[in-house]
Amino acid sequence: MIDNNKIAIIGAGLMGAGIAQVFASKGFSVSVCDPIEDVRLSLKTRIQDGLKSVASDPSIADHVNVTRDMSEALSGAFAVFEAAPEKLEIKQSIFKELDKIAAPETILASNTSVISISNIAKSVIRRERMLGTHWWNPPYLVPLVEVVPIAETKDKVTTQMIDLLSNVGKKPVLVKRDVPGFVGNRLQHALWREAHALIEEGVCDAETIDIVVKNSFGMRLPVLGPIENADLVGLDLTLDIHRTILPELSKRSDPSPALVKNIEAGRLGFKTGKGFRDWTDEQIQETRTTLSQHLLKTLRE
Numbered sequence: 001m002i003d004n005n006k007i008a009i010i011g012a013g014l015m016g017a018g019i020a021q022v023f024a025s026k027g028f029s030v031s032v033c034d035p036i037e038d039v040r041l042s043l044k045t046r047i048q049d050g051l052k053s054v055a056s057d058p059s060i061a062d063h064v065n066v067t068r069d070m071s072e073a074l075s076g077a078f079a080v081f082e083a084a085p086e087k088l089e090i091k092q093s094i095f096k097e098l099d100k101i102a103a104p105e106t107i108l109a110s111n112t113s114v115i116s117i118s119n120i121a122k123s124v125i126r127r128e129r130m131l132g133t134h135w136w137n138p139p140y141l142v143p144l145v146e147v148v149p150i151a152e153t154k155d156k157v158t159t160q161m162i163d164l165l166s167n168v169g170k171k172p173v174l175v176k177r178d179v180p181g182f183v184g185n186r187l188q189h190a191l192w193r194e195a196h197a198l199i200e201e202g203v204c205d206a207e208t209i210d211i212v213v214k215n216s217f218g219m220r221l222p223v224l225g226p227i228e229n230a231d232l233v234g235l236d237l238t239l240d241i242h243r244t245i246l247p248e249l250s251k252r253s254d255p256s257p258a259l260v261k262n263i264e265a266g267r268l269g270f271k272t273g274k275g276f277r278d279w280t281d282e283q284i285q286e287t288r289t290t291l292s293q294h295l296l297k298t299l300r301e
């Protein structure tokens, strides 16, 4: 028997905890499954911290069930959200299992960042209930969820998922075709590819990239998307600009050598204190705090 108020989540990491917080905050019964004991043990504290950061009642976290048993998490769930590592083989094996143990009506959703949903669903037999739901971090602050049906997904399943997400205050958008990266990450990583190429080619340093974005078009983005912007400046001007600039932009189809070189030198970003840029502990903390305060302020406006 399906309970419309029950949600299962596979993977209790950063995204799994955030998605659990969203549903628990709206009174859903939430069950989260993770194979790692330490991750399970820390889940409630992490959800409590998330709740405190948005001035919500931390005791809401007490209503989240955590288990290593997938069948227990799935029992009666209206939908299951997979938030396991971004590795195709792991996701394929999880969905093969979910397909076997989930009730026939349970909606199966993957939170992959960029992998094609039909590829993840390769061994899924009941493909009509499979889709992608791409949330953004942190799920309780960023409104968008991209909903990505595959060719076999029933329209009713897509509609049910869009309704569910709307009911918990999210902003679902329908992605009509299952392409890797969907919409948001294709746009985001087109920008990152060019940023890495500009550094690689010595056009500017890494810090300058961030200064340029944050002090120019980045300021407009919350109120003016790229399509609105093209219409605003005029499509004739956009055409003239594109005739000159598009042939000049990076067309690399592999990751930038600058990115690979950093990784080979142990420069992984915040986690090692050095990445494209060098970071002190204070700068790391300040960047994280500024980001969450900015997102919170935007959400409340």
Ligand SMILES: NC(=O)c1ccc[n+]([C@@H]2O[C@H](COP(=O)([O-])OP(=O)(O)OC[C@H]3O[C@@H](n4cnc5c(N)ncnc54)[C@H](O)[C@@H]3O)[C@@H](O)[C@H]2O)c1
Binding pocket: 010, 011, 012, 013, 014, 015, 016, 033, 034, 035, 036, 039, 082, 083, 084, 085, 086, 087, 090, 094, 111, 112, 113, 114, 134, 135, 136, 137
């Ligand atoms: N971090 C982000 O900003 C972000 C944003 C959007 C989407 N995503 C996507 O969400 C997914 C999860 O990302 P994350 O950042 O939460 O990762 P994470 O590493 O924080 O969490 C992954 C969790 O999955 C668990 N896990 C490992 N194998 C498993 C298995 N077989 N079954 C169940 N759980 C298993 C791990 O123990 C871990 O707790 C990835 O596909 C990622 O690309 C991440």
